[in-house]
Amino acid sequence: MNYKISVLFRAIPVLMGAVSAALGGYVLAHASGPSARVAGLVLVFLAAICLCLFATAATIIRQLIGRYTALDRLLYPVFGFAVAGVATGYGLWLLSGTPPSPPDFIAGHVIFGVGMVCVCVSCVATVSTRFLLINENSALPERSPPRSPAPFGPLAAGILTTLPVLAALATWAWAFTLLAGGGGGVAAGRFTAAHVMIGLALVCTCLIGLVAGILRQIQNTYTPRERVLWPGSAAVLGAAGIVLALIVISVHTRPSQLAAEYVLIGLGLICWSILSKVLLLALVWRRQAPLANRVPLIPVGTALLCLFLSAFLFESADPAVLVSARVLVGLGCICFSLFSIVSILESGTSGGGDGGKAGNGGRPATNGR
Template identity: 50%
Template sequence: MNKEMSLLFRAIPLMMGAICLAYGLYIWNRGPTPDNVVSGHVVTFLTAICIALFSTAATIIRQLTDTYGPGYRAALPVLGYAAGIIAVICGLTFVARIPHADGFVAGHVVFGIGLITCCVATVAASSTKFVLIPRNSKAAPDTKPDNAFNEGTATILLAVPIICTVVGLAWGFALLTKQHSGSEYMVAGHVLVGLSLVCGSLIALVASVLRQIQNTYGDREHRSWPLLVAVLGGINILWGLAVLVSGDDPARLAPGWVLIGLGIVCWSILSKVLLLALVWRRSFPLADRIPLIPVMTALSCLFIAGFLFEAGLDEPAYYVPARIMVGLGAVCFTLFSIVSILESGTSGGD
């Protein structure tokens, strides 16, 4: 990877994060209406995911360009985890201190974004030994590589996205059991479950990276991990469609469309998991086309946002999902950077 491309792939997450931050703050400061509070908070904190993705991008690129020192090994994952922890704390604070339904919804969604950010930061932490992947791909199966993670470290890293997924699902379903108490429980519950399924997709990514670094990636995992992510994305999309057709209450529109957007994000993550599977100990001539997947998912989010903006002229309930979908499009495009880096790193080892 040349210097110019390495700079570009590191700049993309930062640019998308800046867009989410600027757009979110713009919405946030337009006025204290419920729609502005929810969409402003959510879009602003999508910046945290972009920061964690930058940590991942920089971690891998610096290894590929031989500029990865001990300071970066510690600082980059810490940056991602810091963004995630801040989002989690802010989400809990919003739930506790904003005494309205909009604060309740925004707080739970920001909390879920924080969980995703912690999972992405774990991808960065798992990738600190990324250069072992192309080497192991050419080595004999089950050969213990030098400098791989010890079993305890690998277990802890894999446990992070699993815990985030379980916590998010448990809290989301708990909210759904109380949806008769108000629409805010229904909205927050559905979206938090959807965010947790994104965390579930990141389990597959962390596991794929770890097991290839440990050289324990088996034949069945070529199919099982990509299938898991594809199924979770499909569940989000089908769940969103089910919510949209579940009745006439306008409150269903925001969670329905956001769930669809989160399903699209899962399929963006699929591109990374799929690439790792397809090039492991085999040749895949179309590997350099896989980065087109997050480009298509980003465009899908933006096209959907365009339709929702138009629909919002007649139905105000489309206001929130239209703006959140723009932020999700930025996250998907950030994943294009990560997949392109993975493609460069794995093909370099062939």
């Protein structure tokens, strides 16, 4: 990978996070009303996901350009988990009021869910600390034995696969508690928070497959079944979120329902952006994939869809959707940050790194095919 391009790919998540946080700060400072507080706080903390994606990008890129150090191996995962801790803690702090105001009730739940997504993304950054082994393992024949000694021991591998599962379960459980009428707050606030948290739970669930896929390719335990399982599950989860949102929009009876469902559509599009990463890993594993370099177009498309939907909602005469129009800008920033990650993966697994890969259809030269 060209060094200047590597700098650009690392800068994209940071710049997207800055855009989201700056818009959130502007809304908090210059807009009025409860919806402005919700949108502003959520936009600021959506930048946390972009920062965790930066940690993932930097972890992979510094390996590809041969500048990865022992400090990097520790620094970037710790940075990601620290950002996740800040987001989770702030969300819980907003909910600690007795009782929290309606805007803080919604924002607190959403920011807590964002923190859970950050935990999952930080697990991706952690498993990516051995990223270069994916190419080495991919050059081996089918049914080759797992790496010995394993790059990640049983305890480390168990923790890295369990953390995203726990984050997803926590988000799902809290969302269904709100739907069932628990958790306090008024009915409209519970409805909004629950549906947005469902979308965040879908994102966490997609990231389980990404963590597992990267980890198992590094350990050389990736199976043909997973080649279909992880991309298929991400595609279905994204579609489920979008379909649920469209159903509720079509039968809505309260204006507050609209804002939550448009955000849920954006979170479904993020699931499809994650699909691009899982799909790319599946495509290039021990096979030629001439179309692998087209996969980064998926997050570009989802980012544009988020921004187009945001623009249409800004033009809507219904003030109830203004909060979702603002939040969709932040979701578009996350999608475009994922474009950077997918492009890095494509470069690293399809012969674009500095690891001596030849251009025989995107496979390593040592593969002999």
